[in-house]
Amino acid sequence: MPQTLLGPLPLDAKIHVAGHRGLVGSAIWRHLSDRGHTALVGRSSAELDLRDRAATFDFYAEQRPDYVVLAAARVGGILANSTYPAEFLSDNIRIQVNVLDAAQACGVRRLLLLGSSCIYPKFAPQPITEDSLLTGPLEQTNDAYAIAKIAGVIHVQAMRRQYGASFISAMPTNLYGPQDNFDLESSHVLPAMIRKFHDAKVGARPEVALWGSGRPRREFLHVHDLARAAVALLERYDEAAPINIGVGEDVSIRDLAETVRQIVGYEGPIVWDPSKPDGTPRKLLDVARIESLGWKAEISLVDGIRATYDWFKDHSPLAGAGDR
Template structure:
């Protein structure tokens, strides 16, 4: 990939997009472009078409999405399915119409069936029912994967989909109403520590198993896909290692230094029992994660402490 290639990163101010931007810049890519949501509403089809027609990027990396945890997905199902479909469809179709040859679409491990065999292989897509608590987001992302696959099949363009496991890291969303499990726990334990090590109540039983990938490793996977023409249309991106939510909580609690009690509210949903990714396809091509979980959580907490006064609540 030419270091002067014009690369448009959709969602460049989000956790994933900003990590991709930093990683590309550090590798010497000098022609990166992005627009904030106030500058370009990706839900507006005409606006997206006009933007790409003017900017004429060589590559699009789609890291833009409406995201959230179980609570947000459950409370705002229409926004999660419709806005995500609008964002990705506008980008994919406009890229196709303007002749862009390379497109990297980012999805989520939630596209796979709730009870699929573990670890999750790419070919288990559409083989069973989705997890009800995030099916709206999952269905939207599945349509994006299939749209990119269709373009790849029909027109031979290098459109590839990367499905990350649970991501976390610097610039994460720490709003307790909309965040994912790891940053939500981090904020709860931090606040409890500041409040004389008060007890922390967490959702569910603590028994589900989850896999977590530091966002800089995800960015490295995107750069790998950028610099190589991957032979298939869909790839899992993760660590290939998981742990229970209880173990995650205890790890975060230790790093933050919270000494209080953890209370598990079993009346709240657990979500999918297990979501471990089979990452053998990416490993075989030469990509592998570099940051282990404890180191990643420490990096994230260090960033959180530096920015805690600027972290704002996200309103739905």
């Protein structure tokens, strides 16, 4: 095993942020840029399809980055995961395998693979510790995506064992913030709520219908906090085990909906549809390990939702004739 490469990221180090235009990647890119990093590398999916192995290897052979943050992924909420499980499995495994193999082949110093808290069993003890991985069955509505992300964790560990690579993986909780996906066919729960309440307010609709019972509990982390965590891990963490990134607090979906309704300013009632799936009953992460490294979430859920709604109104074409 080579000497550890921990310590401050050099401001002139070449850093490839894979998925730099998405919710997570764009936040990490902004944070690195604000810190003064001068050699950031990003390619849109139109410029570089990371599912294409030859193209990915050619890119890494040409660019030879020092660090990689693998934030590129096919993502979506319950509806998208349930409708397209084969694509979620295939696309994400190919992206991960190609990037990890190409990064190792060209001598990348450090790589951070970002996964998801959905890798943990559906009924894992709460809060969920990292050693819960592979101890029980997954939530069926997103098991294909979860299996792909679990494969990424194992691939990182295999790279460490076989090559001594200083690669790591981290599992964020539910993320939200600027650049989020507000499309109702593929979005996650929080941006979907923002969009639904906004549309109802603008359209003066008598009620808002939401999926499920509202009883499940979820934890939400603003992507600006996630970006700080990513840098902290590259600088301070070098272990084979995945590490959780979260807030350490959760909220019921019913209470979340009421908070979003108030922030958006919609005054009509909420109608719950219990015929739709709830997903995992609870998914709260144990964040003791990352907090022991000196990182802690700073943005409150109310402040984060308010800022995200402001971004949606100001930047998203889906906001339509919303209150600006």
